[in-house]
Amino acid sequence: MSRFVKKAAAMIVLLAVLASTAGCTSGKGNTNSGNNENRTSSEGKTGNLMEGVTARAVEVVKEASEYSPELNDFAIRLFKTCREIKKDDENMLISPLSVLFALAMTANGADAETLAQMEKTLGITAAELNEFAYAYRKLLAERGSEVGKLELANSIWFTSDPRFKAEQSFLQLNSDYYNADIFAAPFDAATVKDINAWVNEKTDGMIPQILNSISDHAVMFLINALAFDAKWIEPYYDFQVYDDTFTTAAGEKKTLPYLHNTENVYIGDENADGFVKYYKGGRYAFAALLPKEGMSVDEYLAALDGAHLNEMLVNRTEWEVYTSVPKFETEYSVEMTEILKGMSMTDAFDPIAANFSKLGKSEAGNVSIDGVVHKTFIAVDENGTKAGAATMVMMADGADFIPDKPEPKEVYLTRPFIYMLIDCETNSPFFIGVMDCPED
Numbered sequence: 001m002s003r004f005v006k007k008a009a010a011m012i013v014l015l016a017v018l019a020s021t022a023g024c025t026s027g028k029g030n031t032n033s034g035n036n037e038n039r040t041s042s043e044g045k046t047g048n049l050m051e052g053v054t055a056r057a058v059e060v061v062k063e064a065s066e067y068s069p070e071l072n073d074f075a076i077r078l079f080k081t082c083r084e085i086k087k088d089d090e091n092m093l094i095s096p097l098s099v100l101f102a103l104a105m106t107a108n109g110a111d112a113e114t115l116a117q118m119e120k121t122l123g124i125t126a127a128e129l130n131e132f133a134y135a136y137r138k139l140l141a142e143r144g145s146e147v148g149k150l151e152l153a154n155s156i157w158f159t160s161d162p163r164f165k166a167e168q169s170f171l172q173l174n175s176d177y178y179n180a181d182i183f184a185a186p187f188d189a190a191t192v193k194d195i196n197a198w199v200n201e202k203t204d205g206m207i208p209q210i211l212n213s214i215s216d217h218a219v220m221f222l223i224n225a226l227a228f229d230a231k232w233i234e235p236y237y238d239f240q241v242y243d244d245t246f247t248t249a250a251g252e253k254k255t256l257p258y259l260h261n262t263e264n265v266y267i268g269d270e271n272a273d274g275f276v277k278y279y280k281g282g283r284y285a286f287a288a289l290l291p292k293e294g295m296s297v298d299e300y301l302a303a304l305d306g307a308h309l310n311e312m313l314v315n316r317t318e319w320e321v322y323t324s325v326p327k328f329e330t331e332y333s334v335e336m337t338e339i340l341k342g343m344s345m346t347d348a349f350d351p352i353a354a355n356f357s358k359l360g361k362s363e364a365g366n367v368s369i370d371g372v373v374h375k376t377f378i379a380v381d382e383n384g385t386k387a388g389a390a391t392m393v394m395m396a397d398g399a400d401f402i403p404d405k406p407e408p409k410e411v412y413l414t415r416p417f418i419y420m421l422i423d424c425e426t427n428s429p430f431f432i433g434v435m436d437c438p439e440d
Contacts, residue, residue: 064135073306093433095389101224102391104129109359121345130177147281148230153202155181166360206377206388220395230279231384266319313427320408329379336372365398
């Protein structure tokens with residue numbers, strides 16, 4: 001994907017990129033004049049175009065939880081497609097929510113068949129994605145920190161090279177619904193540092209770097225960052241932490257520290273047993289599914305879809321479950337271009353067919369997606385869970401590229417298992433992973 005297109009002659013500097021955005025007033029009545037000071041400084045540094053700008057108020061019809069069936073369907077389709085390309089020695093972990101937010105912002109710049117394919121891949125329309133994003137951010141803000149920390153941040157970075165002109169309406173829309181920070185930058189080594197610093201800050205240091213360098217044909221980066229930190233309602237005591245044996249799919253046995261307890265919420269079906277363990281406040285939870293003996297994780301996933309996952313999470317049952325969970329920490333990264341193409345989103349990556357006319361225009365060629373990078377981290381221990389994710393969409397111009405108490409259940413996660421971090425109000429996973437082989 002490394003074709004260099006010579007930059008065209010300089011066009012008008014982006015003084016009017018946010019002309020109507022500039023008309024929005026802050027709480028103090030200040031306005032963004034759209035001048036060079038708010039774009040880039042004379043030294044070419046990154047400029048925050050949202051300084052002094054207030055996102056416009058919007059109204060949404062549906063609650064975030066009403067989108068759960070569609071979003072769970074996207075989560076499972078994305079997870080299964082990622083699983084197909086996973087390396088044997090990787091413990092896979094993705095954040096469907098982070099990917100959804102980054103692609104949803106991008107979809108606001110798409111049109112015609114490119115938009116139709118993106119909407120098919122994501123499962124709902126761009127307008128519905130905007131409404132969900134706004135409603136979900138509002139839901140998180142209303143919860144406060146007492147239920148654990150789940151924070152989302154969004155940003156858009158576009159080149160200050162005069163060859164590219166971003167559409168003001170696209171930037172304003174992503175400001176309104178996603179509260180996106182918007183930056184104009186020289187797209188040099190300093191910009192790489194700025195982007196990585198932004199991601200590092202918004203993920204509480206769990207994703208310290210997402211970008212190594214910027215290609216000559218890059219024109220925009222759309223980024224979502226997610227940070228989760230919550231303590232168990234019932235933490236594990238020292239006497240509940242002792243070794244057990246984990247057996248990998250290949251039959252290798254590992255002795256690892258395990259967290260042992262009795263939980264009270266069961267999820268499962270005829271092919272898997274699982275449980276839910278809540279974090280303080282009860283709004284978030286850890287959920288695990290262990291396929292029955294003789295069935296691999298991949299065999300179970302092959303028959304799992306979003307509707308069935310939604311049904312299991314909605315209908316979780318009070319039921320005593322004896323559990324054991326390995327203490328683990330893992331990180332994962334994946335480039336999602338081929339994954340998303342395999343989910344019907346092809347035109348967006350095609351330098352000729354892509355239609356992102358609502359996003360912006362470049363004198364150097366048609367604008368298309370040049371790559372989608374996704375990184376995650378999770379740590380589970382006696383006290384709770386920390387997890388972080390970041391998703392970056394890279395845009396380029398001219399690129400190549402129960403009544404009676406039943407008998408207790410037993411769910412001992414001593415072989416490969418599926419796990420999720422779920423929002424208990426929307427009944428949707430914001431992280432989903434497979435633990436194939438915990439590290440020593």
